[in-house]
Amino acid sequence: DIIPRDPELETLTDSQSLAYIQKGTRRLRDLIAPLRNEYDYILIDCPTQWLYFSQSGVFAADVILIPTRPNDLSSLNNAVRVITKFIxxxxxxxxxxxxxxxxxFFNGVSSGSEYTIKLANEEIDKLIKQEKSVDLRPYFWPHFKKGNEDKSIFRIPDYAVISxxxxxxxxxxxxxxxVLEYYQSLAREYFIDE
Structure with missing residues (x-):
């Protein structure tokens, strides 16, 4: 089942409108509570800005999956902010x-982007060293261990049909x-124990 966003909800992004929403950012969690027994997974796609809809989605979630783009420094910095501050x-x-x-995970990875991935990993290394409050390695390099410095990051390729x-x-x-195969791979990587 897919429930698209209601375009009229875009008017509720300012703080005055939020005052009229009962329970504010907590409301979505209450609304989906009855559905938890109906579905194995409920996925909520949130915008990257830390506004009402993202706050509601994060508050409603049990787990957060953060896509990043290997060619976008702000995307990597945003992931750090979500991990260290918002969550x-x-x-x-x-x-x-x-x-x-x-x-x-890296989303929208174009073919032949190994150099970009290398640059992204170098930037991730800097972000990990800069962050003192949280060990970011498991969030960016989940397979990294002492003696096995595996810096691989799961990737969803850039595929024009998706957008x-x-x-x-x-x-x-x-x-x-x-496209189905890409997302099945993502589900196996993050959600399904084999």
């Missing part, structure tokens, strides 16, 4: 230990087998 802030508010951040699928108003995974 802990939400966890303190919820007081139940959640949500938990899963390792990041153009919005014009068809049908998710690309329902139209293209290749």
């Amino acid at each position: 802990p802030e939400t966890a303190r508010s919820r007081q139940d230990g959640g949500p938990i951040a899963l390792p990041t 153009s699928a919005s014009f068809a108003r049908t998710p690309a995974v329902f139209k293209r087998r290749r």
Whole structure:
């Protein structure tokens, strides 16, 4: 099942409008609570800005999966901010230990981008060394261990059909087998124990 966003909700991004939403950013968690027994997974796609919709999505989540782009420094910095600031802030508010951040992944990786991946890993190394409050290695390099410095990051390739699928108003995974395979790989990496 897919529930698209309601375009009218865009008017609720300012603080005056938020005052009218009962329970504020906590409301989404309450609204999806009855659905938890109906679905194995409920995925909520949130915008990157830390505004009402992202705050609501993070507050409602048990786990957070953070896509990053290897060719976008702000994307990497945003992931650090989510891991070190927004998720802990939400966890303190919820007081139940959640949500938990899963390792990041690279989204929209173009073919032949090994040099870009190398540069991204160098930048990630700098971010890890700069951050003193949280060990970021497990969030960026989940397979990294002493004696095995594996800096591989799961990747979803850049595939034009994914972004153009919005014009068809049908998710690309329902139209293209290749896209389905990409996301099945993502599910196996992060959600399914084999």
